[in-house]
Amino acid sequence: MPLGRDLQPTAALRGNLQFTHAGLVTATYFINPLGYGLRRASDKFDVKLAHHTLINNLPNGSLLLGIQARRDMVDVLSKMVEGVELDECEDYAGEVVACYDRIHAIGPRTRIHLLSIPVGITNSGMSGVSRMWRGTTAVDATAIARADLKTYDEQANSILSKIGGEFDPVPVPAALFKWLWEHHLARGADDDLVAPLRAGALNDATSAVFGSAVLDEGAQADSKRRVRPSFVPMIKVVRPDAEHRPSYQAMLTPRSFPYGGMAFPGGSEFLTMTEGMREVTVDWGMRVSTRPAEQVLKSNEVNLRRLGEQMDQRDVEVSFAQSTLMSKAQMLGEYHEHFEVNGGESEVTFTTVIAVGGHSRETTQDAVNTLKRRYTRFQVELTAPVGAQIDLWSMLVPGSSPRRAYDDFAHIIPSDMWAGFVPFVSNEVGDDSGPVIGVNLLSGNFEPIHFGIMEAALHDLSASFAVTGELGSGKSFFLKLIAVLVHDMGGQFLAIDRSQVGEWAHFAAAIDDAVVIDLTDPSVSLDPLRMFDPRIAGERALDSLLPLLDLSPTSAAGTAAGNLLSVRGLAEHRIHSMLDLVHVARRLRDAGGTDADYADLAIRLGAIADRVPVLFDPTLPTLRLDAAATVVRSHKLALPTAEELVTPHLYNRLPLTKRLGSALYELVGVAAREAFLTDNGRFGLLVGDEAHHFTQTQVGAAVTSDFSRDGRKHLAAIGLASHDPATDFQGAAHNLIPNRFVFRQRDETLARNSLAWLGVDLKEAPFLLQMLREETSPPIGPGRQVPEERRGEMFMRDALNRIGRGKVLGPARLDRAMAIGSTPTSAVGTRVAERDGQRVS
Structure with missing residues (x-):
């Protein structure tokens, strides 16, 4: 069947206004879909409420569309480079180029949501029949009065105003109608168009030129013997150009829904089952009309009266018909009561079409059978009506005239x-925007996941993030991924390396201008009196020194230390380093007539002075955080456990070695805070793989809070990792860090804590617990290793509180991937066990 104006109704276009041959005027808009995913039920009810307002204010004949299309790679890459000076970031330019090939091979898709609403009819002064006889088959857009256009726009704006702004409707360009038409003709074929998501992707100059094709219902051309089209629920779309491969399409529509209703949330979102079909393209369209409650109530009263008359006529009859009439009367009564009780209700008449398109008949039929099986599990029966395929196909074209099939289904x-x-x-x-860190697994379209860690700071948002997961799940790999991306985009990072084999130091070897520091064999000094400005140096030194010396700020020795480290004390006693502090304390102790406070202080300082050259050796140069990458190795430091930090009696019994390790750990964070939380024009990232040392101590909590609160003001962020978020991510780490990532967690308690920290309510979605424990990067390969294609799976919560599931890909550049995905060997050459989900190479 050749395509004519009965299937392509557009007579003229003026922006997003469409004038049809039948005289209808429609306005079409891009719709911004609302975030759904794994959010709490309360949030989903808000989404439902927005849709309730939408449907109650849509005019009759409105069309809702969900169009699936290939993701535009130019759009993906443009988002990756937004805000980045590629001329100055050659490493990141190489990452973007390498990322193109990888993402293109994955073949990501997206879904475009559209709303087309009737806003009036053309007043041409002649009927459609007259126009046909006179040969006037099109509306001249230039002849349309400006006043009429204004009227249509005002009508559309009035409708949108009633709908509200949750969906953020944006007028489509005129060229979208041509794009949409070409997509319908090529649905599922190899040459199907990419989604027009970026500005300038469509050319309005050719918007009114619609291609031609033949719709072969029943795919008669493929059959050796002629079969009636009504026997084969399939359409073969053939375009004149020989280069275009045909598209095989099937139109499905729900025949019935569950008799007992569909529970919300979780049981009524039937359109989401169209996602995840990789070999075909699946679009959906829904044509809706509404009736106000007053009309529904009047109609119900009439129908109930008729049922009563029928029951009176059969009151002496013993048959199934009598029981059927009573059942209908009961349902009608319940339906009537629903409209009486619920104010602001309306009755919706809707027709749904699910369009499946593929490059071959077999591929399309397999997808149809798969969808039918999916919907059967939800007690929704799908049918592909024979003889009505083209009529249902036309429903997805905005402006199409009503057809009998719309009412039949x-x-x-x-x-x-x-x-x-x-x-x-x-x-x-x-x-x-931002670099691509992975792909979306929850949507089924494998859309790239952008993490704009540097862009967030530029837009006054917190870029800090936190990661949790068990050993070998991918935490360290992810931290190194974000660190190398920050470096490649022109930023700098400081990471604290607790691993015995120095995996961060090994990783830093692949980065130019990287500095590696060992706190137990120091080449630099962390002396706060030398690192920081004299106005704050004493305060910073006191914060670290008092816990190290097991002193209270109000104790006698603590007060003495506070006096010496005040701005006045530093100047009066000429204290310029921590070693000077030791000498002054001893001098005051030995001076006649002084209190015993300085004696106590001198003894405590003397006990550690010789043990910690990184603090008390004035010949070492001070740590300067102007390198592109700084790795501080703390593997030989004894550090307290999270339990020791939060339990008073255990903390009071901490040995000196652990107090020393904790103080040095904190000082590194303080140094990073002073260096990165300044307006130096360069983004700074502090990475801590032992989160409880930044969140459970007073100094560490202050560092975490400052990065979380003020990092956006100074182009800085903090990245933390932990095994147990319930214990380690408290205070600022819980409340102020928006970006959260959860990798595999097989322990049930830790898995529950991780999902709760993410924002998931397991009472509403208990299946997520099993998914995290057993179906997230499961070690099911040889030797109980995670298969390559399953590594990096995780749950995440973004800055907009959307919760989803994805897969971390790692760097696209081979050299970068090898640097962060490998672990150095030990001194005897043996391989170290797999760490954080990455095979040692």
């Missing part, structure tokens, strides 16, 4: 139940 429900379908939702997660 329509369903009627109250508007609050229709709102439970929540058609305009998305499972997208991540930021709008």
